[in-house]
Amino acid sequence: MEPHPFDAIELATLRKRQSAKWKVYPEDVLPAWVAEMDFPVARCVHEAIHAALASEDFGYADPRGLGESFASWAKEEWSWDVSARDVHVVADVVTGISLLLPIVTAPGEGVVIDPPVYAPFAGSIRAASRTVVPVPMKQGSSGSFDLDLALIEKAYAAGARAHLLCSPHNPLGVVYSADTLEKLAALADRYEVTILSDEIHAPLTLPGARHLPLPTVSEAAARRTIVLTSASKTWNIAGLKAAVIIASHDHTRAMVAKLPGDMPYHAGHLGILASRAAFLEGAAWRGQALEVLARNRVLLAQLLRAHLPSVLYAPPAAGYLTWLDCRALGLGDDPSKAFLDKGRVALSPGPTFGPEGRGFARLNIATSRELLEEAVLRMARAVNG
DSSP states (O other), rough: OOGGGGOOOOOOEEEOOSSSSHSSSSSSSEESSSSOOOOOOOOHHHHHHHHHHHTTOSOOOOOOHHHHHHHHHHHHHHHHOOGGGGGEESSOOHHHHHHHHHHHHHHTOOEEEOOOOTHHHHHHHHHHTEEEEOOOOEEESSEEEOOOOOHHHHHHOOOOOOEEEESSTTTOOOOOOHHHHHHHHHHHHHOOEEEHHHHETTGOTTTTTTOOOOOOOOOOOHEEEEEESSSSHHHOOOGGEEEEOOOOSHHHHHHHTOOTTTTTGGGGGHHHHHHHHHHHHOOHHHHHHHHHHHHHHHHHHHHHHHOOOOOOOOOOOOEEEEEEOOGGGGGSHHHHHHHHHHHEEOOOGGGOOOOGGTEEEEEEEOOHHHHHHHHHHHHHHHHHH
């Protein structure tokens, strides 16, 4: 594997960053946990932020323009015909979920999630006084994961009124097939369930897979789905605060119309400027990021075989978050604790993604070859001494 320009990043430079990834743990810990990339920022984003700095432009957000830029990008990337009028700006995806849950469900009603899944899903549901209905992802004989449609139907039939879907899935990196999504949408339509589809990792779908925005797979899917997404994960601008909510059918448009009128103005002004630049001009940088991630998912498999052969790992089809089965190591429910205490490398604890995460840990591979190698070597030292 040839070196990539992104491999030039140095640990000393990264440690100057003030973000959570680099400040939560002491300096002797190598952080590989939260969903932040180590890559240099895209030039178009850099220029957008510097232009704001030069003109001292730090006022309240003007959401205009982000809908148009996202719609243009979605058309080019996915052939998804989105009207800019149907794109609504919100601070971030989790905020959007929290605002939508009281609109699409009543207090106490069930909301389906598919664990092991992004931890704030369950927290947002409980905070809205709704009931978490876990339907664990189903693992096939080949080791791959998919939605358990039979159990999802049972949950819908038992009264769940919404489904908080992670597509692509975090932390499993699953990209759902058209067949799976069509069947899911048909079930949602039959039982009158609203799907809130978090598609924030979709622009990072890797070679060999194809992401389908859920509303595009069928009329039923469009009728039942509200999509939430952002440029934040793909272009590494989460701290700038800007995301979008898309409803592309009259049924869901009526729901989204109930969102607070001032919602767009709680997004970050710099986030909107950076997101617009990313969607309109960030293709080349995104291509470079995808090259490194495609390489790193293969590299991780090689490193694990060499240093931690009992750790099981299915390379993700999207994103830079990898799900490691560490149960054979005998490190208990939370192997990330041993990796941190003995190896000084920070991974995300598996149990935070639900009970199905016991014995697992999530590793972020959006870094250089050298730092990914160092992370695995530290994990191995934690196990082998």
